[in-house]
Amino acid sequence: MVIVGGGLAGLEVARHLAALGVDDVLVVEAGPARDLLHINSAHDPDQALRTFLDPTGDPHFQRSWTSASAPHYAGSAGLRRRLGGRSLYWYGAALPVEDWALTDWPESVVTDLRDSWQGGRPLYERVAADLGVDPAPLVSQQLALQVGEFRLVRTPQAETRFGGSGRWYAYSPLDHWRHPVTGAAIEGPPGIRFLCGTEVLSVDIGDGQARGVQVREAGSNGAGRRITADSVVLAAGTIESTRLAVQALQVADPGRTPRLDGLTDHIVQGFFLRVRDSADADAADRGTRGEGASRGPRDVAPGSYITACDDGVRSNLFVTVERPEPGVVQFDVRLTGEQLPAAGSHITCEPSGEFPWRTTVTAELAPPDRDVIERQRTVLGEVWSLLAADFGLAAEPLVFDDFDHPVRTNAFVLPEAIGAEASEGPFTWSSLLGTEDHEGCTLRLGDVLDEHHAFAAVPGLYACGPATFARMGAANPSLTTLALARRLAHILAAAPDRQARPATATATATVDA
Incomplete structure (x- = not known):
């Protein structure tokens, strides 16, 4: 079996396959197998944030497509080609897809995620427990921050702190192969091999079935080689997996349009505020209240807080609080909302005589998405007014840029960007589509894929x-990604042809020169 992509999804499928006794798994990754630590484990917090939001200095950052909708899916939108992929960059937010969105998912998948899986606890609960986060709905978790009528709890994050210096790391499946702090190799799940620095050009199709993949060394213009396998799993990130899918579907049906619709990313915008609080309590008194105490913006401990907005906003409100020095409080307030899958956003390939085919990304915000943008801005204005009242600031209305051509993007929260501003805010910003690393919905379950x-x-x-x-x-998609990876691993391990194979059988994934 070949898994294309060594990121969060691909590695999680691989490790669960190994746990189920499948011993013939080959993970093919375009990037190298080096620098295997999470960015917040390897760097100080400012450098880690810079690597995440401004990837120009990241040697693993690449973009394999052309954007027809720049600045969306351009600039800092791209892949992190390295073993571990984006699992080495994420901040650990572990949230289930909301019930109002799951109504469009296949019923069997929803049941497994939310209600019960294999006769026991649902996947969401099992994965949350493994990650060490509270599986309970946000509304039932302990109140941590109150801003007017907004009731926020601590953001569930799959992170581990270490060293007493503010360092931490978020979960990566690589934690099962290397120590997440020292990077030292540990004995990982058996039966898994890695082929890194190798680009997958196409899925090999024979007699209408996937028979393996065509690969070549990354960055090389040389001839490719063939890896044969009984099954292939696409886990190379949404755009690369979609390219491979378009090519495979076109080979299977030459009359098919070489395009897949429904590309989405999260709609994200917010404001940043730096407040000098003359009434600031002694830093030694911060965080000494009982965990059950309700905290307002003035005395809440630093951290990330979240609440879900109603269905009409289709968004989660995040408030991140920092105290960089005595008497100063910084607020990063943002809303992360849903872009609906639609035909106007798609991934198109140009068929040619050789693979990979040239890939173009088109992004379009449909009227329901524009409505989310406006509703988010209303909520942000309400939060700003509440913070201003609490700190005795003049609450002038927030001013937002054109969402499609913002002056400030999410990179504004970098220290050098904030430090260049003469005033203390509020400063509004928005994320361009493709820059949140949350793109999805082109290979939809129940549509392009079966259940x-x-x-x-x-x-x-x-x-x-x-x-x-x-x-x-x-x-944020990671909790669902991990849950579905576990589900897929069990489906693959239970396939009839695999059940019939002796456990000691020779690996079926072979490399032909």
Whole structure:
């Protein structure tokens, strides 16, 4: 079995396959197998944030497509080609897709995620427990910050702090192969091999089925080689997995349009505020109240807080609080909302005589998405007014840029950007589509894929990751990615042809020169 992509989804599928006794898994990753630590484990907080939001200095950052909708899916939108992928960059937010978005998912998948899986606890609860986060709905978790009528709880984050210097790391499946702090190799799950620095050009199709992949060394213009396998799992990130899917579907059906619709990213905008609080309590008194105490903006401990907005906003409100020096409080207030899958946003390939095909990304905000943008701005204005009243500031209305051509993007929260401003805010900003690393919905379960994560048109070909989401919802995608990866691993391990193979059988994934 070949898994294309060594990021969060692909590695999680691989490790669960190994736990189920599958011993013939080959993970093919375009990037190198070096620098395997999470950015917040490897760097100080400012440098880690800079690497995440301004990837120009990251040697692993690449963009393999052309954007027809720049500045969306351009600039800092791209891939992190390295073993571990984006799992080495995420900040650990672990949230389930909301019930109102799950209504468009296949019923069997929803049941497994939310209600019960294999006769026991649902996948969301099991994965949350493994990550050490509270599986309870946000509304039932302990109140941590009150801003007017907004009731916020601590953001569930799959992170581990260490060293007493503010360092931490978020979960990565690589934690099962290397120590997350020292990077030292540990004995990982057996039966998994890695082929890194190798680009997958195409899925190899024979007799209408996936028979393996065509690969070549990354960055090389040389001839490719063939890896044969009984099944192929696409886990290379939404855009790369979609390119491979478009090519495979076109080979299976030459009359098919070489395009897949429904590309989404989260709609994200917010404001940054730096407040000098003359009434600031002694820093030694911060955080000494009982955990059950309700805290307002003046005395809340530093950290990330969240509340869900109503269905009409289709967004989660995040408030991040920092205290960089005595008497100063910084607020990063943002809303993360859902872009709906629609035909106007799509990934198109140009068929040619050789692979990979040239790939173009088109992004369009439909009227319901524009409505989310306006509703988010109303909520942000309310939060700003409440903060201003609490700190005795003049609450002039927030001024927002054109969402499609913002002066300030999410990179504004970098220390050098904030420090260059003469005033203390509020400063509004928005994220361009493609820059949140949350893109998905092109290989939707129940549409392009069946409920078993399989391409009906190409037997033996599967997919995982956010590309398979039927709808994104407002939640960060990682918890669902991990849950679906576990689900897919069990489906693959239980396949009849695999059950019939002796456990000691020779690996079926072979490399032909």
